[in-house]
Amino acid sequence: MKVINHFFLTVVFLTGCISTAMELSAQPVTPKTALEALGDLSESFEVLSDQVSPAVVQVLSTGYVVRQGSLSSSADLLPRQRNIGSGVILEPDGYIVTNAHLVEGAQRVQVVMPVSAGERSKYQSILKPGGQTIEARIVGIDRETDLAVLKVEDKELPALPLGNSDEIMKGHIVFAFGSPLGLENSVSMGVVSSVARQLQPEAPMIYIQTDATINPGNSGGPLVNTKGQVIGINTLILSQSGGSEGLSFAVPSNIVRNVFDQIRRSGRVRRGEMGVHAQTVTPTLAAGLGLSQNWGVILGDVYPGGPAELAGLRVGDLILAFDGKAMENGRQFDINLYRRAIGEIVTLEVLRGPEKFSVRVLVSERPNDPQRFFEMVSPEKNLIPELGILGIDLDPKLARMFPVLRNETGVVVAAGAMNSTYSTGGFQPGDVIHSINGQLVRNLAGLAEVLVDLKTYDPVVVHIERKGQLMFVAFEVE
Numbered sequence: 001m002k003v004i005n006h007f008f009l010t011v012v013f014l015t016g017c018i019s020t021a022m023e024l025s026a027q028p029v030t031p032k033t034a035l036e037a038l039g040d041l042s043e044s045f046e047v048l049s050d051q052v053s054p055a056v057v058q059v060l061s062t063g064y065v066v067r068q069g070s071l072s073s074s075a076d077l078l079p080r081q082r083n084i085g086s087g088v089i090l091e092p093d094g095y096i097v098t099n100a101h102l103v104e105g106a107q108r109v110q111v112v113m114p115v116s117a118g119e120r121s122k123y124q125s126i127l128k129p130g131g132q133t134i135e136a137r138i139v140g141i142d143r144e145t146d147l148a149v150l151k152v153e154d155k156e157l158p159a160l161p162l163g164n165s166d167e168i169m170k171g172h173i174v175f176a177f178g179s180p181l182g183l184e185n186s187v188s189m190g191v192v193s194s195v196a197r198q199l200q201p202e203a204p205m206i207y208i209q210t211d212a213t214i215n216p217g218n219s220g221g222p223l224v225n226t227k228g229q230v231i232g233i234n235t236l237i238l239s240q241s242g243g244s245e246g247l248s249f250a251v252p253s254n255i256v257r258n259v260f261d262q263i264r265r266s267g268r269v270r271r272g273e274m275g276v277h278a279q280t281v282t283p284t285l286a287a288g289l290g291l292s293q294n295w296g297v298i299l300g301d302v303y304p305g306g307p308a309e310l311a312g313l314r315v316g317d318l319i320l321a322f323d324g325k326a327m328e329n330g331r332q333f334d335i336n337l338y339r340r341a342i343g344e345i346v347t348l349e350v351l352r353g354p355e356k357f358s359v360r361v362l363v364s365e366r367p368n369d370p371q372r373f374f375e376m377v378s379p380e381k382n383l384i385p386e387l388g389i390l391g392i393d394l395d396p397k398l399a400r401m402f403p404v405l406r407n408e409t410g411v412v413v414a415a416g417a418m419n420s421t422y423s424t425g426g427f428q429p430g431d432v433i434h435s436i437n438g439q440l441v442r443n444l445a446g447l448a449e450v451l452v453d454l455k456t457y458d459p460v461v462v463h464i465e466r467k468g469q470l471m472f473v474a475f476e477v478e
Contacts, residue, residue, distance in 0.1 A: 044226075048175065049187050051228045054158035055089040056177045057096060058112035058184050059150070059220055060133070061103045063379055086178030086221030087111065087150065088230060089159045090260060094152040097260055098220030099235055100141045103148050104415060105390060107379045111136045111152055114185060130184070140263035143415075143429070144271075145205060145251055146235050148220075149263040160222060162260075163229030165252035168195050168208060176212040176234055176248070178221025188213040190248075197249060198331065206335055207249035208232045214248035223250040230256070258339055270342045272363035275306015278319065278333040289316070292351070296320065297327040307362045313350065320356070321349035337363070373414035373429055382414065382444070386451045386477070387462070389427055390415045393443045402432075404468035409442040410434045413464075426473040428466065435463040 061083045083106075087098035096111065103109050113131040139149040168174075172192045180186050190212030197209040210223060214234050223232035232250030262269045279285075279300040286294035297319040302308050319327050322336045323346050340346060344363045349356070373392060382390045391411040392398065399408045413431040433441055436450040437460065454460065454477050462473045 045175075045189070048224070048226065048228055052160060052175070052177055052222070052224050053185055053187070054114050055160045056114060056185065056221060057087045057089065058131075058179045059083075059085045059087045059096075059098050059102055059136075060110040060112065061085075061106035062108045063106035084179060084182045084217055085219045086217065086234070088177075088220075088222040088233070089157050090162065090230070091264075092155065092157050092159045094154045094157060095139070095260075095264060096136065096150040096152065097233060097256060098148050098150060099233070100143055100146045100148040102220055103138055103150070104141055104143070105379055105383075106138070109136045109138060109150060110134065111150065112184065113152075113154075114158075140267040140269070141415075142259050142263065142269040144269070145255055145259050147233065147251060147256060147259045149260060160224070160228065160230050162253045162257050163225055163227065163231040165195075165208065165231050165254045168192055168225070168231050168252075170195055173226055174210055174212055174231065175224045176210070176214050176218060176221065176250075177224060178214075178218035178234060180213070180215035180217045182217050186218075196335075199249070205255075205338070206252065207235070208252055210248050210250065212248060218248075229253075232256070254339060258341065262341075271366045272337065272340050272342050272344070273306075273366045274308045274337065274346075274361050274363065275303035276308045276313065277301035277303075278330045280329040280331070281318070291318065292354075293318070295328065297330055297333045307364050311359050311361045313348075313359060313361070314352065316352075318351040319348055320351055323347055324349075373412055377414040384411075384444070384447060384451070386454065387427065388416055389413050391433070391444055391447065394432055405432070406465055406468065406470060407432070407434050410465070411441055411444055411447050426462070426475060427464070430466070432465040433462055434465060434470075437461050 063081065063083075083102050085099060085102040087096045089096050110133050112133050115131045134152050134154070136150040136152045139151050141148045170192050174190060174192055176188045176190070178186060180188075190210050192208060193211050194209040196206045198206050208223065208231070210232075212223070214237055218234045219236070221234050222230040223234055225231045231253045233253075233256050234248065234250045236249050238247040238249070259269050277300045278297050281291065281294060281296045281298050283294040285291070285298070289298075291298075299308075299313060299315055299317045299319065302313050302315050302317075319333060321327060322333060325336065327333050327336075337346075340363045342363060342365045345360050346363060348359045348361060350359055377390045377392050379390065382392055384391045390413075392414050394408065394410045394412050396408070398412060399405055411433040413427045413429055413433065415429055416427070433447065435441055436447065439450045441447045441450060456477050458477045460475055460477060464471060464473055
């Protein structure tokens with residue numbers, strides 16, 4: 001009887017709810033109600049902008065660039081170029097994140113601080129005064145993620161929290177803050193177009209894609225969610241015209257957090273590895289090897305002496321999960337490893353034949369990281385403008401940092417100069433220059449002697465060593 005009574009009461013309750021809902025839906029929505037809702041939304045965006053803007057800065061960098069015209073002209077000595085971008089304060093004691101390409105190779109970096117809310121309230125005009133320009137130093141640069149950390153000597157600054165980029169979903173509303181085309185303190189709104197866009201097929205680096213308008217000058221500014229949290233750092237656009245075409249990309253905040261914390265601690269980023277090559281299982285691969293599943297991740301290689309081998313992993317093992325997260329492809333495995341810090345222990349769920357088991361693997365430092373040379377140079381002492389690089393003499397101490405060297409004299413490429421076309425197109429950090437047009441190069445002084453006689457449109461053939469392999473890099477003097 002109790003069951004029947006409960007059922008009867010439930011039906012009556014639901015019938016009443018439905019009748020009430022129908023009555024409400026039949027009532028016309030007045031224009032005032034709709035406008036009020038729109039006004040509330042607009043006010044919410046205004047509050048968010050007021051909350052975020054005080055932590056967004058303009059970044060000004062000045063540095064040497066590649067010489068144009070005749071290289072033998074004394075009137076063309078080390079021309080400078082100025083970059084304008086954006087940044088965001090992440091710590092009240094003056095730590096700022098921006099893009100590496102804005103400040104790499106810069107001789108001087110300045111930050112235009114936003115005007116505080118208290119100062120803004122003193123002025124009635126809609127045109128507010130500009131913020132104070134102060135000097136900043138580069139704490140560290142990470143070229144792989146195109147992130148840099150700056151430090152200004154100030155305290156109790158407005159700072160924004162980093163959100164969890166793993167929680168971002170396609171369609172979420174986001175806001176891009178920065179200085180597009182040098183227009184300080186601008187904001188644009190859009191949605192997340194993709195949460196994990198990979199721009200290069202084999203690269204572990206992924207981006208948040210958004211249609212929020214981003215132009216040159218937005219680089220380094222924050223991409224913010226509706227909670228006022230930084231969920232990305234605006235980094236690049238894909239464009240045929242040079243302007244914003246709705247294809248804007250930001251470094252996810254979880255990657256930013258890892259880079260930011262490491263640079264604050266040690267001035268550089270150390271990346272980990274397990275000593276494996278993870279591949280995506282395809283139906284053909286599964287059929288050929290007789291695997292029990294035609295999807296997932298398989299270890300194509302386990303490097304001798306690496307953490308994975310020491311943990312007992314073998315070539316042909318299937319990786320089912322990474323710290324409890326199911327692994328569906330090799331790219332996913334690399335991305336999850338990319339975010340792990342040196343010294344962390346990760347748990348892999350492994351399938352070997354019919355046997356399923358778990359393995360704990362240490363994340364060890366990636367050897368021979370080319371970024372390690374950048375902290376050894378300065379634009380004033382190590383700039384080679386003809387090649388658009390920062391170089392350092394290959395001495396016996398530096399030579400010990402290379403696992404393989406065919407020739408123990410030359411010039412090591414530490415980084416590219418500001419906006420260098422040669423360094424991005426032909427040279428990479430860690431390359432060793434051994435000769436120019438057949439003339440042996442033993443050090444920076446010798447390199448300068450070889451380059452001084454080159455003129456516009458002269459061919460330049462540089463013999464370099466890259467990871468133990470010799471190769472030529474050829475171009476014409478511009």
